[in-house]
Every structure is written in structure tokens, then in C-alpha cells.
Amino acid sequence: MIRVLIADDQALLVGALSALLELEDDITVVATCDRGDDVADAVRLHDVDVALLDIEMPGRTGLQLAGDLADSPCKVVIVTTFGRPGYLRTALEAGASGFMVKDAPPEQLADAVRKAHAGLRVVDPTVAEESLFTPPSPLTSREVEVAREALSGAEIKEIASILHLSPGTVRNHLSSIMAKTNTTNRYAAARLAEEKGWL
Template sequence: MIPILIADDQHLVRGALVALLGIERDIEVVAECGRGDEVVPAVRLADPRPRVALLDIEMPGGGGIEAAAALREANLGCRSLIVTTFGRPGYLRQALAAGASGFLVKDTPPEQLAEAVRRVEGGLRVVDPALAEESLFTPDCPLTPRELEVTRAARDGASVREIAARVYLSPGTVRNHLSAVIGKTGAANRHAAVRHAEEAGWL
């Protein structure tokens, strides 16, 4: 049996994944959680310990990419497989860089998802084919780490002063970073630039 953990903050989605994979004769769901910061503790406590963790991208307490990195750091023998609605090349690159062994979208047929679990548990890498092809023709994120930080802080429409307080920079420096982000994304304003960065999977 392949013991697995499923992490998704949407109860219906998590329940559906548990039900779908629970009927596989060689896969056993031994743990589940709804927050990114619960993944490593849940893996530690589960018996038997999961060998594959299915992670959603966006969850409270840190998303699936952060959880994948934490699993790699914890060295618990549990590989991570991102299963998400957000099939974006930027997210794919971030997930693989964080140590994820696979990346699939949630409309993947159940039999393919089960096979992906088996392949990841066997040490292979599994990536949604269409997304892998798209990522070949999508440029890498052009934003610097500081520009990304400022852009994340601007996601909720905060003012320049509010953003400055969040990232511990002066309002003038924040304006400079936002201007650079607007220029690099080709957006008309910072709100459009934030949307562009989100849709590209850079944030």
C-alpha cells in the first residue's frame, strides 16, 4: 500500500480526493489537513507515515509550494504532488524549485491521478503535459525578489503607505518598485500589474 496525505482547505474537494483515491487497492489515505502549516506535523504523526502528500496551491497557513519546501527540509521520506485549480507555468516552476515531485490540475481524470501518485512514490516526476508545454514558451518571472514582495503586499489594493509599512520600505521606494513592476508587466497601472503577476503564477 502507498500511504498518502491530502491537504486542501476546501472540505468538498478534499473529501472527493479522499473518496476517489480511497477506492484504489494500492493507495491508502492515512492523513488529511486543510492548512499548509499542518502538513509536516500531520506527516510526522501519521501511522503509517505518508510517502506522498497531495497539496493544494492556496491554503491558509502557507500554500502547497511552501509545504513542499517544508517537507523537503524535514526529510521525512514523503514526496509532494501539487494538485491545483491554478495551472500556471509560474506556479509549476515554483513548485519544482521547492522540491515537489509532481504538478497536476484538478480536472485530471481519477485514474491518471492515481497513476501519478504511484509514479511519484516510485521516485519519478509527473507534470501535467499541457502545462509543461506551455511553460516552455512562457518567460521566467522578470521581477526581483523585492519587487515580488511589494507586489504581493499590493494584492488587496492597499495604499502606497500601507504597502510601505508592510514591507518596511519608504513610500518613495515602494513607488519606484511599483513603477518597475508596471513597466516589466506592460500593465496600465499597479492593479493591472498585480493581476498580471497573479495570472502568470509569479506570486
């Protein structure tokens, strides 16, 4: 049996995915989480083979968790509403084995679990095709951190404190992010970066 964990902060979706996967003879859902910061412990506790993770969750995102679990035997498949090429690239670079959108047919999800468990990569074909024609994120890893904090509405001094940077360095990063996104303020820049899947 392939032991699966589902992490998503939408309880209805978790229930639906669990019910669908439990119909398969070779798959069992052994754990669910509604917060990203509960996933790593649950993976260890339940000896999970494949974790199906949403991108946006409280605590830690699915993209962060793909990196956290990269060295574990557990395979990660991102299952998201946001089929953006930037998210696909970030997920695969972090070590995810798969990337599926939530409106995929149910049999594709079970197939993705089996393929990930077998050590194969599985990617939604529409997102994969789109990513071939979309340039990679121009943001540095530090700019991504700054943009995430700016997206939350944090002021420059607050961002500086959180990231252990000087306010001047934060301003420089924000200026660079605005130039790269062709926007006029930090919130618009961060929002556009999020929409493109760069965060």
C-alpha cells in the same frame, strides 16, 4: 502502503480525492487539511509519504509548502485548478515532485502519487508543453513579495511595514513590477502577475 495527505480548502474536493485514492490497493489517505499552515505538522504526525497540495489555501500556499517540505522525506504533488506555466516552474523550483490539474482523470492522480513516491517527477502534459513556450517570470523574489501584498489591497506604507522596507523602496519595486507587466497601477500589475502564475 503509500501514506497520503490531501490539503485543500474545498471540503467537497478533499472528500472526492480521498474516496478515489482509497479505492487503490497500495494508497491510503492518512490526513487531510483545509489550511496550509497545518500541513507541515500533519506530515510529521502522520508520517506522510506524499502530500497532495492545492495552491491557494489559507495560511500557506501549496507553493510555499513545497519549499517548506523540500528537505523532508515527504514528496509534494501540487494539484490545482490553475494549470499555469508560471505556477509549474515555481512549484518545481521549490522542490515539488509533481504538478497535476484537478480535472485530470482519476487514474492519473493515483499514478502521480506512485511516481512521486518512487522519486520520479510527474507533470501534467498540457501544462508542461505550454511551459516550453512561455517565458519565465521576470519578477525578482522581492518583487513577488511586494506584488502579493499589493494584490491584497495593502497601501504602500502597510506593504513597507509588513516587508520591513522603506516606502520609497516599495514604490521602486511597484514601478518595476508595473513596467515588467506593462500595466498602469499596482493592483493591475499584481493581478496580471497572479494570472501568469508568477506569484
